[in-house]
Amino acid sequence: MSATPAPQSPKKSRVLSVRRIALLATTVAGLGAAAFVAAPEFNMPLHYPAAQAQNLTEQARKLPAPVGFADIVEKVKPAVISVRVKVDGGPATTGLGTDMENVPPGLREFFRRFGMPDGMPGQRGRGHNIITGQGSGFFISADGYAVTNNHVVEKAESVEVKTDDGKTYKAKVIGTDPRTDLALIKVDGASFPFVKLADKAPRIGDWVLAVGNPFGLGGTVTAGIVSARGRDIGASAYDDFIQIDAPVNKGNSGGPSFDTEGNVIGVNTAIYSPSGGSVGIAFDIPADTVKSVIAQLKAHGSVTRGWIGVQIQPVTKDIADSLGLKKAQGALVAEPQDGSPAKKAGIKAGDVITAVNGEEVKDARDLAKKIGALQPKQEVKLSVLQNGTEKTISLTLGQMPNSEQANASDNDNSGNGVDMGKLGLTLAPAAKVAGAGSDGVVVTGVDDSGAAADHGFATGDVILEVAGKKVETPNDVRKAIASVKSEGKRTVLMRVKKGDNTRFVALPVSNG
Secondary structure: OOOOOOOOOHHHHHHHHHHHHHHHHHHHHHOOOOOOOOOOOOOOOOOOOHHHHHOHHHHHHOOOOOOOOHHHHHHHHHHEEEEEEEEEEEEOOOOOEOOHHHOOHHHHHHHHHOOOOOOOEOEEEOOEEEEEEEEEEEEOOOOOEEEEEHHHHOOOOEEEEEOOOOOEEEEEEEEEEOOOOEEEEEEOOOOOOOOOEOOOOOOOOOEEEEEEOHHHOOOEEEEEEEEEEEEOOOOOOOOOEEEEOOOOOOOOOOOEEEOOOOOEEEEEEEEOOOOOOOOOOEEEEEHHHHHHHHHHHHHHOOOOOEEOOEEEEEOOHHHHHHHOOOOOOOEEEEEEOOOOHHHHHOOOOOOEEEEEOOEEOOOHHHHHHHHHOOOOOOEEEEEEEEOOEEEEEEEEOEEOOOOOOOOOOOOOOOOOOEEOHHHOEEEEEHHHOOOOOOOOEEEEEEOOOOHHHHOOOOOOOEEEEEOOEEOOOHHHHHHHHHHHHHOOOOEEEEEEEEOOEEEEEEEEHHHO
């Protein structure tokens, strides 16, 4: 005969109950409505008077309800859509997957944003791989205009959207703007629920709600706060992102972030993610940028921007010291482009642009944003510091070219040169180094332990000017540095050409 199981100890059973309550208490406390107290000794039973135990729920009902977002979500969520695209991935391969080597580089990043690894199977049709991707968007008008990201619909052969009520519609791409990563699409129909773009920028610390289609899970809502503003993540010259900590993942691209009044404060476009998933750092295109870009896309199908035609760089503290500026502010002109409005108006390399139409220029990015917000053929007045003198230069804006000029690769020059001591540079006249041209002095060697290496110098760079003076020989460089030292300055400003790009670099003269 089998032994009869011993009855479970009441004390043991009671301890198990206490453990479950402790876990629940942690969860409830996180929601701001804790109603339990942890026992002094975890393995000791708790005893409550019967009346008190029966009234805990009633007592909890009397507590103020925690503030939630359900009412806001209920109003704005119907305007958010899931966006699905089909892209021709090129000729079909002999394997089961997509041959990513045949996909343009820009599209490779597009696929990876949506979690499509290299070699992901795609639908085939007539010898081509048809690859699908998913993103998000939102209606901005009742007649079916919707906003999403450029990288969501870029090069799409077809676009369809799914609304919050489960209906699917075909959509047409009205226009895209790669520089701000925005796109305008249109669904035929009327009476679509829509939302409004915010009229004012959010404050750091404000609540924010992100709604979208992460990993294909449409209608997903997450909450967080505005973590920072004015973020530059290196996406383009017009970076001015809002950083939020609401969880945003692949597939949220193009979706809206709302404030607590239901206004769209930004469009989700990128995340910082070493792991591929949300780590609480996401970036939104601000509503004011969305308004201006979408208005042009709706009217013209494209965006035109003002253009002055200069290579610019930030004014660092070292550069400000070299130029005798009181503070590191403005945009330093590294090189005006031939035939550009800036060149025609007399702007020169080494000038610092400090204001546009009387509005202060904080840095190089701020200048790009101010000029880009203006229209071609518009007259502007630039405040410029030129050769130590402040002046106002008037010019007529041109139109920004549609494509950026390709950067030439660095020349791999070698040859004998003159050692420049603690700067860590070996120099030779450009005219004596094959392929270096006839102007300036070529860097033929860089000491990794020297100041030049710390400031980005590389073999093949060409030094065109030192302290505002053209140089043709290593001795010219030495003389210019000695002159700067005699003036009591701590840094020397050099104009350096790398490939097709020119920039200014400030080196500490105490190491020269």
